[in-house]
Amino acid sequence: MNIHEYQAKSILKKYGCRIQEGLVAESADRALTAAKELKAETGTEWFVIKAQIHAGGRGKGKVQETGSNGVVLAKSLDEVPEKAKGILGGTLVTHQTGEEGKKVHKVLVAQDVYYPGESEPKEFYLSVLLDRAKGCNVIMASTEGGMDIEDVAEETPDKIFKEWVDPAAGLQGFQARKIAFALGLEGNAFKEMVKFIMSLYKAYEETDSSMFEINPVLKTSDNKILAVDAKVNLDDNALFRHKDLAEFRDITEEDPLEVEANAAGLNYVKLDGNVGCMVNGAGLAMATMDIIKLSGGEPANFLDVGGGANAETVEAGFRIILQDPNVKAILINIFGGIVRCDRVANGVVEAYKKIGDIDVPIIVRLQGTNAEEGAKIIEDSGLKVSSAIVLKDAAAKVKEVLS
Amino acid sequence: MMPYFCHQNFTIADMSVLVNKDSKVIVQGFTGSEGSFHAEQMIDYGTNVVGGVTPGKGGQSHLGKPVFNSVSDAVKETGADVSIIFVPPAFAADAIMEAADAGIKVVITITEGIPVKDMITVKEYISDKDVILIGPNCPGVITPGEAKVGIMPGFVFKKGKIGIVSKSGTLTYEAADQIVKADLGISTAIGIGGDPIIGTPTKDAVKMLMEDPDTDAIVMIGEIGGNYEAEAAKYIKETGNKKPVVGFIAGQTAPPGRRMGHAGAIIGGKDDTAEAKMKIMSECGIHVVKSPADIGETMKNALA
Numbered sequence: 001m002n003i004h005e006y007q008a009k010s011i012l013k014k015y016g017c018r019i020q021e022g023l024v025a026e027s028a029d030r031a032l033t034a035a036k037e038l039k040a041e042t043g044t045e046w047f048v049i050k051a052q053i054h055a056g057g058r059g060k061g062k063v064q065e066t067g068s069n070g071v072v073l074a075k076s077l078d079e080v081p082e083k084a085k086g087i088l089g090g091t092l093v094t095h096q097t098g099e100e101g102k103k104v105h106k107v108l109v110a111q112d113v114y115y116p117g118e119s120e121p122k123e124f125y126l127s128v129l130l131d132r133a134k135g136c137n138v139i140m141a142s143t144e145g146g147m148d149i150e151d152v153a154e155e156t157p158d159k160i161f162k163e164w165v166d167p168a169a170g171l172q173g174f175q176a177r178k179i180a181f182a183l184g185l186e187g188n189a190f191k192e193m194v195k196f197i198m199s200l201y202k203a204y205e206e207t208d209s210s211m212f213e214i215n216p217v218l219k220t221s222d223n224k225i226l227a228v229d230a231k232v233n234l235d236d237n238a239l240f241r242h243k244d245l246a247e248f249r250d251i252t253e254e255d256p257l258e259v260e261a262n263a264a265g266l267n268y269v270k271l272d273g274n275v276g277c278m279v280n281g282a283g284l285a286m287a288t289m290d291i292i293k294l295s296g297g298e299p300a301n302f303l304d305v306g307g308g309a310n311a312e313t314v315e316a317g318f319r320i321i322l323q324d325p326n327v328k329a330i331l332i333n334i335f336g337g338i339v340r341c342d343r344v345a346n347g348v349v350e351a352y353k354k355i356g357d358i359d360v361p362i363i364v365r366l367q368g369t370n371a372e373e374g375a376k377i378i379e380d381s382g383l384k385v386s387s388a389i390v391l392k393d394a395a396a397k398v399k400e401v402l403s
Numbered sequence: 404m405m406p407y408f409c410h411q412n413f414t415i416a417d418m419s420v421l422v423n424k425d426s427k428v429i430v431q432g433f434t435g436s437e438g439s440f441h442a443e444q445m446i447d448y449g450t451n452v453v454g455g456v457t458p459g460k461g462g463q464s465h466l467g468k469p470v471f472n473s474v475s476d477a478v479k480e481t482g483a484d485v486s487i488i489f490v491p492p493a494f495a496a497d498a499i500m501e502a503a504d505a506g507i508k509v510v511i512t513i514t515e516g517i518p519v520k521d522m523i524t525v526k527e528y529i530s531d532k533d534v535i536l537i538g539p540n541c542p543g544v545i546t547p548g549e550a551k552v553g554i555m556p557g558f559v560f561k562k563g564k565i566g567i568v569s570k571s572g573t574l575t576y577e578a579a580d581q582i583v584k585a586d587l588g589i590s591t592a593i594g595i596g597g598d599p600i601i602g603t604p605t606k607d608a609v610k611m612l613m614e615d616p617d618t619d620a621i622v623m624i625g626e627i628g629g630n631y632e633a634e635a636a637k638y639i640k641e642t643g644n645k646k647p648v649v650g651f652i653a654g655q656t657a658p659p660g661r662r663m664g665h666a667g668a669i670i671g672g673k674d675d676t677a678e679a680k681m682k683i684m685s686e687c688g689i690h691v692v693k694s695p696a697d698i699g700e701t702m703k704n705a706l707a
Contacts, residue, residue: 130519132599132629132667135526150672167527208520210599237666238518240493267664271656282597282664283571283626286653287695290677293656294694302657304664335573335580337556338444367580368556390584391577391696 001234002054003248006108008212008230011245015203017196018226020218022110024052031084034109035077046112047074051087053102054253056231061094063087064101070094073112080109105252113228117221123228124183125149126197127213128204137165139201141179145216171201185219192225193217207245208238257320264316266305273298275398276321276330276360280309280339288333291391295398300327309334309344315351322358329401331394332364341366341374349381361386361401365394420566420591420611420618421509421535422450422485424549429477429507430455431498432489434465441489441513441554442466448551453481474505487543487552488512495539496521503534510602511552512538519666522600529602536602540665542572542594553594555579563588565702566612568605568635569624570597570665574653574695578622581699587706590618597626597665605635613645620647620706622698623689626668627654628675633683640687647705649698650689652677 009019021042023034035047051058051070058070068086084107093101114121123145131138141161144152153160161182163175173194180193196217204212211233218228239246251259261268267282271289275297279285282304289299301321305313314332321330334344348364365388366374378387388394422428428445432438433455443466446452454469454477461472471477474486486507490498495514502510517539529536537544543553547562559576561583569575575594582589593608595601605625612618625632632652639648655677657663659670670676685691690705692698 130523130599133634135600136523167523205520208518210519235519237492237516238520241518269661269663271658273656279573281571281573282668283569283574283624283653284577284695286626286657286663286668287571287574287577287651289656290653291694291696299656302661302663335576337559337573337576338554368559368576391581395694395696 001236001239001249002253003232003234004052004054004106004250005050005230006052006106007248008232009227011203011207011232012200012227012230015206016199017203018192018224019230020110020113020226020228022108024106024108025084026088026106028081028084028088031107031109032077032081035074035080038109038111039077042111044111045076047080048072048110048112049074049080049083049087050108050110051092051104052106052108053092053097053104054250055094055096055102057094057096058092061092061097063090063092063104065090084109102253113218113220113226115221119221119223121221122219123216124219125152125215126200126217127211127215128201128209129211131164134164136167137204139163139165139171139175139179139197141183143183145218149215165201171198173198187223189219189223189225192223196225208235208242209233210235257323261303261316261320264313264320266303266313266317266320268320269302270324271299271301272326273300274326274328275402276300276303276324276327277333278303278305278314278317278321278330279333280305280307280335284333284335288331291395292331292398295395295402297329297398297402300324307339309339309347311347311350314344314347315354318351318355318358322355327360329360329398330362331398332362333394334366336366336368336370336374340369342370342377345374345377348385349377349383352383352385358384363388363394363397363401365389365391367391419546419549420615421537421544421593422546422550422552424451426485426509426550426552427451427453427481427483428485428487428550428552429453429474429481429483430487430489431474431502432491433457433470434460435489438489439466444557445551448557450550450552453483474501474507478505478507483507485509485552486511488514490514492516492518496525499525499536500528503529503532508534510534510536511541511543512536512602513541513543513554514538515540517598519599522598526600526602537593538596538601540598541596541601542575544591544593545589546591547589555592555594559583560592561588564590564617564619565622566590566615566618566620567592567622567624568608568612569594570605570626570667571624571653574624577695578624578698582622582702585699585703587699587702590615597667599629599667605631606638609635609639609648613642618646620649620702622702623648623650625650625652625680626665627652627657627663627677628667628669628671630674632680633674636684636687636689639689644688647702648689649702649705650681650684650691651695651698652680652684653695655693
């Protein structure tokens with residue numbers, strides 16, 4: 001599960017990481033009040049107004065309606081409401097949102113932390129994530145803060161420093177010191193960075209996160225270390241033991257069809273293609289998407305109905321797929337193991353009749369237990385549904401209906 | 404760097420990989436609905452299920468088999484050496500470690516949705532123990548005609564000489580079905596699971612089949628995410644391509660950054676894509692199929 005920057009920062013602060021302080025606002029008025037409170041608390045004269053959406057690249061991204069960037073600087077309290085207005089309610093398009101962009105419901109009004117002082121401010125990169133190959137967590141650090149870490153990895157891999165954490169011992173102080181030294185820090189900034197890294201790792205571990213990315217981490221001109229941005233991904237499978245974090249879910253950030261599918265117990269991901277599909281099992285679902293592509297179409301979705309492919313789940317699946325206007329055909333691919341194909345076939349027919357006029361061709365491929373009986377039920381139903389048993393035949397039929 | 408866990412010291416004296424007709428199998432989460440349903444199916448298949456574990460229900464009988472309070476009780480009484488786990492995600496890591504502690508040699512975890520942090524702990528815990536963990540989030544292992552320790556439909560898997568390694572459940576059944584329709588059969592099918600952290604990565608499972616005298620060729624089915632397939636492909640090449648391998652990677656059309664059902668099926672970087680994996684596999688001499696419909700036929704041709 002993804003969460004917003006302001007939520008991620010609240011976790012960091014709770015675990016003892018210094019952050020760029022800020023307050024969240026849903027209107028221009030509230031943004032001004034927030035800025036005033038912030039000024040009283042931190043003494044900041046300038047304010048950074050940051051769109052809160054689940055996507056990166058906000059600073060360079062543009063709000064379609066106003067032309068404003070997704071992150072802007074207000075150099076006085078007076079400028080705050082207008083600058084906030086330029087973002088709030090608008091559609092922000094960044095390199096990560098796709099062309100359709102994301103609607104901005106909230107902004108974070110944050111203190112300015114790039115103030116001048118005894119030394120130059122300097123940005124760093126820090127993240128904690130799972131190293132799947134090694135089966136343990138890894139901390140990645142770089143002096144190239146503020147840049148896309150994938151680009152740094154590509155162009156200057158020697159500028160990325162990695163430290164793996166022993167699952168039994170946990171993160172040790174010497175490891176945090178190694179990272180802070182590798183970043184070239186000294187004095188108070190060094191001490192602060194060590195503490196920051198230890199706190200960051202603790203936050204990552206105790207919240208069951210799958211990623212914590214702080215980019216940039218800033219060394220301020222007075223040698224403090226703080227998080228200017230924060231991107232966090234929580235392990236969905238562990239949310240059952242973090243009721244407080246589960247509340248961070250923002251369904252306005254999710255595709256409405258995905259939310260609906262989720263409520264029906266279906267695993268659905270909306271895609272841009274023209275052939276919908278409904279499959280049992282995640283691997284077979286991806287393989288079915290691949291078949292659609294090889295047959296000349298593009299998958300309109302990923303949809304795993306799971307182990308219980310019955311009339312209810314099939315109906316829910318149909319309804320979700322059919323809401324997508326791009327869908328020109330639907331391929332149902334069920335490998336009946338424990339689930340019997342004749343029952344699935346009856347479910348398909350029942351769901352089809354219940355929904356009424358479905359005007360796109362449907363190909364039902366049933367294989368496994370009672371596959372022949374299933375195919376017969378589909379053929380005899382008199383509906384605009386064709387059946388297949390062998391995967392190759394299903395692929396050929398998709399090709400046929402698309403041509 | 405961490406000492407990377409590696410347990411290739413498995414020495415089951417008999418033929419066949421991981422499970423066979425002599426395996427003494429216990430079911431953890433025996434009396435729950437999932438455990439009951441699949442235990443019954445396994446018994447019907449002919450798997451030697453010797454009992455089950457449900458803490459607090461020790462001494463009872465279920466499906467005609469004894470129920471034990473702990474895995475160690477079950478091992479003491481029945482000599483069990485294989486365990487299959489249906490325990491809910493919040494308690495599954497505990498169940499795996501209990502099995503390993505009790506001396507079970509092969510632990511097959513069906514449970515889906517175990518937190519990653521728990522699996523890191525599990526991997527660390529079992530790293531110095533003489534146990535092989537299969538899964539989690541997998542369909543299990545079947546050696547046709549001998550033992551089915553999993554949730555797969557047994558009738559699809561006709562006996563033969565082709566081994567299967569797969570991250571996915573129904574795609575394993577699909578592959579087995581195509582193999583059978585190509586007039587071939589299955590030696591052992593290993594569902595390794597679709598989570599980011601699994602007990603037996605692709606390479607280790609492929610190695611078991613490469614060293615199995617009952618296996619002539621291997622079907623290797625992967626997914627987007629992680630580097631297990633690339634690692635397996637390199638192993639296959641380095642060991643001289645001893646047996647033909649047909650490979651498929653699901654998710655050629657999956658977009659980056661979106662989780663495709665399985666917790667592990669997500670494109671995080673360039674090496675995670677189906678394209679990148681298929682390229683490495685081809686370079687390592689694997690017969691890579693673009694369409695999952697071509698697995699059976701390609702295997703037949705590879706053996707011709």
